[in-house]
Amino acid sequence: MFPTFVASGFAIAGAVMMLGPALIHLLNRNRYRTVQWAAMDFLLEAMQTNRRILRIRDLLLMILRAAALLLFGLALARPYFASPTDNPASAATSRPPHAILVIDNSLSSTLESISGSVLDQAKQQARQFVETLPANSRISILPLCGSQSQRISDPFSSRLDAVDAIDKVAATHGAGELSHALNQARSLAEATASHAPNVVIFGDQQAAQWQRLARTNPPEEAMPVLVVGNESPPPDNAWIEEFGLPDGLAELGLTSRFVATIGYHGKAPRSNVPVTLKVRGNEIETKFVDFPSGDSTHTLFFDYVFDPMDIDPTRNTSIPISISLAGDALTADDSRSLVVPLIAATPVVFIDQWSEAEESPDLGRVGDTWTLRQLLSPKSDSSRAEQHLIRAIHLSQREAEGETLRAALRDARLTIVSGIEAPSANLVDTLHSYVRQGGQLAIAASDTFNPAAWNDVAWRNGQGILPRPLRNETIGHSLDELSEDLRPFRIASPGLLDHAYFQIANLDENQLLDLYTDALFFKTVVPQTEASSAASPPRDEERWLSWSPPVSQLPTSDVASTTSSAVATTIAQFDNGIDFVVERKMGQGKVVFFSSGVSSNWSTLPSTNAVLIFDRVLRNQLASTFQRINFTVGETALLPLPAGAGDANVQVESPGSGVVSSVPPRFLNDTTRGVLLDNLNTAGLYWLSDRAMADPLSPSSETSSRYRIPISAKPVAWESELVRLDQQAFEALGLPGQFRWQASTASLTNAGLHLSGHSWWQWLICLVIVLLLAEMTIAATPSWLSWLVRRKANGEASAS
Template identity: 20%
Template sequence: MNWNFVHPGLLYGFLACAIPIIIHLIFRKRYQKVRWAAMQFLLAAYKQTKTSLLLENLLLLLLRILVIFFLVLAFARPIARETPLLSTTQAKESFLLVLDNSYSMGVRTSNISPFENAKKQARAIIEKANKNDTISLVVMNETSDQVLSFVSIASEKKRHEILQQMEEIALSELGTDVESAMDILKSMTKQTEYTNKHVFILSDFQKNAWQNACQKNSFLEIVKEIRSQVNSFQFIDSSIPNAQNLGIVKLQSDGVVSLGERSRFTVVVRNYSNKNYDDVAVHLSVNGQKQKTEYISLTPQQEGQVSFYPNFLNTGSHYVTVEIDPDELPTDNKRHICFDVVPNIKVLVIDGEPKEASFESESDYLMAALGYTPQGLIKTTKVNIGELSPSVRFKDFDVVFLANLQSFDSENRFSELETFLNKGGGVFISLGNKISHEYYNEEFNKTGKEIFPGEIIGLPIGNTSEKEKTLFSLDEIQNHSAWKFFYENRRLLEDLKQCLVFKFFPVRVDAEDENVRILARYNSPGNYPAFLERKLGRGKLLLFTSTLDREWTNFHTDQFGHVFVVMIHEFLQYLVSRPEENNLSVRFPINKIYDFFVQNARMIPPKGESIRLQLQTLDKGSSHKISYPDTQTSGIYTVELSVPPQIQEEKQDIKTREYFAVNVLPQEGDINYMSKEELLGYFKNSDLKYEKDTETKSKSLAEKKDVEYWRQILILLILLSLAETLLAMLFGKYS
């Protein structure tokens, strides 16, 4: 039988047992001897009763000491742990706990959350473990981490330290990554020096995360392997039934936000609950200042959309925040987006096949689609290939269109184009009859400096002289940001699919290249790509394997002219906007390169004080990079730059303050949970247990029963107090 105490620190109270002894000694010595005539008669009586008086005093002293002893013992609350009677030695056991602290665990109903419930369950397991048992603790979220690894409960002090470390784990704003936690657990269960292992998974078993993991055979195999290495494996469900939640799942702008123009921001709110919500208030703030509120009603499991149209009167970095009123899970009630307000978009069009007749040049339809007004957003400069000179610099523009370009005016243009892309420029290339596929493959796809998204594998396919015999339409149009407006307008998307191409260049793509993506294909025998994208540095390049004029396509007919105009504008918006740079998810680091000299930089996080950032020098001091990894909290992060005045005069568009938005994963707000049957259905014949009780015990722990004796001690204390009082009265100590 092992003895422990709930409050071992109170055992220092045993020192109080000395109080009756001290009082007894003090009262013995405080009398002065005075002899007087009748003293001899009293002395004779005292000698006859001396022994009995001494015994009475010692008995009362002992009772008073025992009263204090048992009073302290009652407050310390002794616990006796019974172990099997036949075992002469207690085998050490190892308890491996996986504690889910993803933000869905924070939903709060009836003054308790799944996270608090999981901690309560973990605490019970640790408190019931025997001396010299080991505790391991893994925190489960997107960055799952091992907090404790087989820490032995060598003493009650060590148990207290383990409990304190567990209690210090806070609820995060991260999503759930079940697989990463199981990978850590797998490596721990392979440590053969620790035996009798017992695994406890403490989670709400959010359906979105767990079902995605359980549908992968690799994950199921990992769990089965873990089970083969341990004595027991339990899922402990800490979820709360009938939880309710509304969450903002999306906040986006329609594209480039321009100066002095109303820009649309779309907000999508989802009801994850099983009840109706009427007139949910959605609040809009711009740069921290509340501006407007819209209302939306939602049925169970429904998504709804509201739009805001703020106007911006200053260029530079800005941010918008949308928020709904607090509910049971407040983490996903707010979302931010950061962006630059620009005065215009500067576009360079290089025409590779200029002609005098109207709408016969390669770029005439493109120029018409882009449009031009002195006060317009798009500022277009057209240059025919024969007029291209060194004074025309790519870096002076936001987007460059290369229309049926046979070759550049200089070999240096390729490195200039690469630099332009790396620094965030946008490029659109269309092909045509001026193109030599050997030249493009050689110059645009140099080893280590690939600009083109694929390899042109031969001469064009199709015959423009017999267009009715070679008709190709677009197929497999991907749900990509460049096609966003088409997917929001399904009729327009159907019109796009009916547009015809009579001739195109076949392009082969490296499937292993993560920077290349096919946006649409032809319904040709080879299923060749029609539109492709390559990301290079901070920039993006789009390729259309046919022409922008009417020679190889019918995009410009009265029937489909509207499709061409919308497509060009959507591509332009996509090439200019880079929302991924300043809009991140929680835990992803903030990285930004500034192509000018920076003296110093400071970061102001959503919570906390300003922090000085380390600057990484690039390009021999002409550029600097900042990095900030600590983005575990959602909100707006502000970077403030110190730039020399001469640099600001030279580069008039420099931003000395820039905002970064860090948001939580919206899918983690889905508070639908996996049931016992759903979860265990993936692990048939694996002997995995599922428990919902708060005081969960393993088979091993069930053999160990904690017995508290404070009630018995309290009864004994009362009896001793009564005995002391009665004896004191009997012995004549009370008058």
């Protein structure tokens, strides 16, 4: 018991000892004395003042730093605002812009000056314009010329990518077609409907380009088009406007006349300008031309005789010809190239009423095709063997049957039928198959020609060989009918020279009309003008021709798969309204019908110079059967390869630069292999071979490859007219309201996009810098803030 009591006492004592101080503090808590000490009053007041200063400084620093961050982010976003405009086609929109930059890289853009080429200046303007666009813009770079694959790309979202695309725009020798560029721009705009399209055109703003666009009457639409002018005056310029060989074919051993048209535009006259003709790179002849001031053209003729030794019987021989003049500021148009195929003894079949053995010119008994044979393949009295372009194969109607006819037609590219009263069904069938496979057929009405019989056998509702059905009755009387009712008529001159058939380079328009209208006609058959040819059903035909027609621009599976015949067209008329020359496309070939003129009983045409009308038409028909090897810059060329070319890639050497590219061969149709060239962007000679050659013009290079094929590309003549638009001339074109002009010297910032606030980001960055400087100043030197607080406090104390 005792120990327990003692322990309890100790516990109570310990508790009292622990609670004692607390009880004493509680009992004496309110018993201290407040002593007023002046120094402590000043200390307390200073602490309150400093706390207020720090609170105000921290608040200012927070505001400045938050504002700097906010404005910096806003500057990075580059804000803009749509601004109203008076042009309804350029109405303001809240969508971000899609800038479609059209850069003129046509032939005229290669013009050099002290400040660089026109293309370089346009690219520099485009780069500057890209830098002004908002960050969320879409940018499309659209070269005005070039192959389709090089012109269209997806819009860029990065300015760096857009600038890189601008730098890659290369000059071409093509023609700038603004209508095509605007169509492509429209397609790009439709692909990005979330952005507002705006087209900006950079270049020399060539007047000829815009005049061609104005003639298309572009519709008014909601896609603004800004035209950035080029105010520098163009220099004087001379150029090769045209260069060619009539009919495109040359006869060996005979003089071939090349025709060159030289154009000039300038304020100052130029004299003794040399113009040089070269064959295979060798200078043949140089002539000199004087140009007066202003606009002028000169036509020059160069004669050259191709040596028969130039023909290689084992391969097709083509000779490169070029013409050039003394260079000026625009050198790309100072020369032109032409490839001339050398062809001899091309078979042409003539079918009339007499055979070769039955004819006797001394007795006046000749077939109706005799005049045409003498015209196309004249025979001289010289004992020298001549290699004419045409080798005449003469058959009578009796001989022109079955395998005999097929054997004659197998190698022939042109067949002429005249003087036949009525054709046989077999003749019509064979000629129909011949034309569908690519042969050219000419039919002339003369002598005993019976239109009713021809209609029954050769029209066949458009499935025969007549381009149009014929009336059963003829008009007029032949001279051997001894009629007193002769009413002669002539070839009508209106519209005659619209067709290339009847144009001769060394004769002007009046001379040509006098030539063709000199002949009198007494009798003619009448092609019906209102007749539609029925569609030819697709069918499989045996191909029996030994040659293939030219490859078209679009490959077809086979010539027999052509499903329709083209509508017949009138090429020439008589002044009494009757059609004189009618042609119709049929399969891969063509039929030309002459309603009169071969027989001297029907007209005076064979005895006058107007007989050249047959020469022009028939030679053009023959030339159309050969593969095309002369193109215009920007065209797509389909070229067949020679037999045995193999599967190796074709090496294509571009003109001037010597750059060699490799093109894989392809099937152009079921039987023909060839290549497709869609990058003929430079004027001059291209060489196709199975390996690259150091000097394609060197004869020693011929043995270095199994084949080499030259082709030429010529520029468009109007691209050499360097006259440029100014704002007044641009407004005179009468283009729709979406087209606007902007002088090149004006600022391109926000030009034409109707957006405001584009330059605000620069001011925002400046304001951010000011705010940061203020924040640094406040954080580093707060004494001025303490002075303001103390001054305010003293003012309040004085007021109290």
